[in-house]
Amino acid sequence: MSLQATTDFVDLRALRLDTARSLLEQSGDDGPGCGNATDYLQGVIDGLCNLSQHDPLTGLANRRTFRAALERELDRVARSGESALLLMLDIDHFKAINDTHGHTAGDAVLQALAHTLANCVRPMDTLARYGGEEFAVVMPACQAAFAFAAAERIRCTVADLPVRVSPSLEIRITVSIGGAFAQPWVRSTTSLWSERADQQLYAAKDAGRDCVRIELPPDSTVTAEEKSFLFSHFAPPDTHAANVAAPHAPHSAP
Structure with a gap:
């Protein structure tokens, strides 16, 4: 039927x-x-x-939706070789906010940060609440030259954000940011990509928090001189030129 x-x-x-x-x-x-x-x-x-x-508190994509976005982006990068950056963000000292001001204040911080991040990313990017006080952004077609600037813009915007947690209290927050590029032409996994970005996030926290650490893709650019050196040994001999440059010598007398 x-x-x-x-x-x-x-x-x-x-x-x-x-x-x-x-x-x-x-x-x-x-x-x-x-x-x-x-x-x-x-x-x-x-x-x-x-x-x-969607996450019920912030309205952002939840972890399940974000994983699906990662899968799609990894597939695109593997087929096209284009760039894609994954950023992981964590609110610094978030536990202290909850302990000092209460969980209602913590929720207000999460909601304010979500709204701010949504205004910092492009429509083509996927922004999600990854879990607890951790957020993530997958950024297609983000070149390595602009990666740090994009992440630093987010960090600075958050640092300048006053968050009102009660009628009489505003607090400031900071975030640590780690990022990693998907490997072009490589069929990787969401777990490996997330792990590499997480490692950079841990590095940002170890560096004192409120900073950015990004694992840039390896530079595979080959200069003209290198190309000449690499391919000169494999060029097929020009037999016509060789014959012209080295004509047969006359036979010597017996």
């Missing part, structure tokens, strides 16, 4: 949609309107899909 034939016989009254509607309402989604049965069910499905792809 085809999918269309199956859905024609769906009785919405037999579906347990109360929990789905409750989840949508709790997330601030008004839920599906009062259209026909198909529109109503499609609205519920779309709302649940959106919930499953």
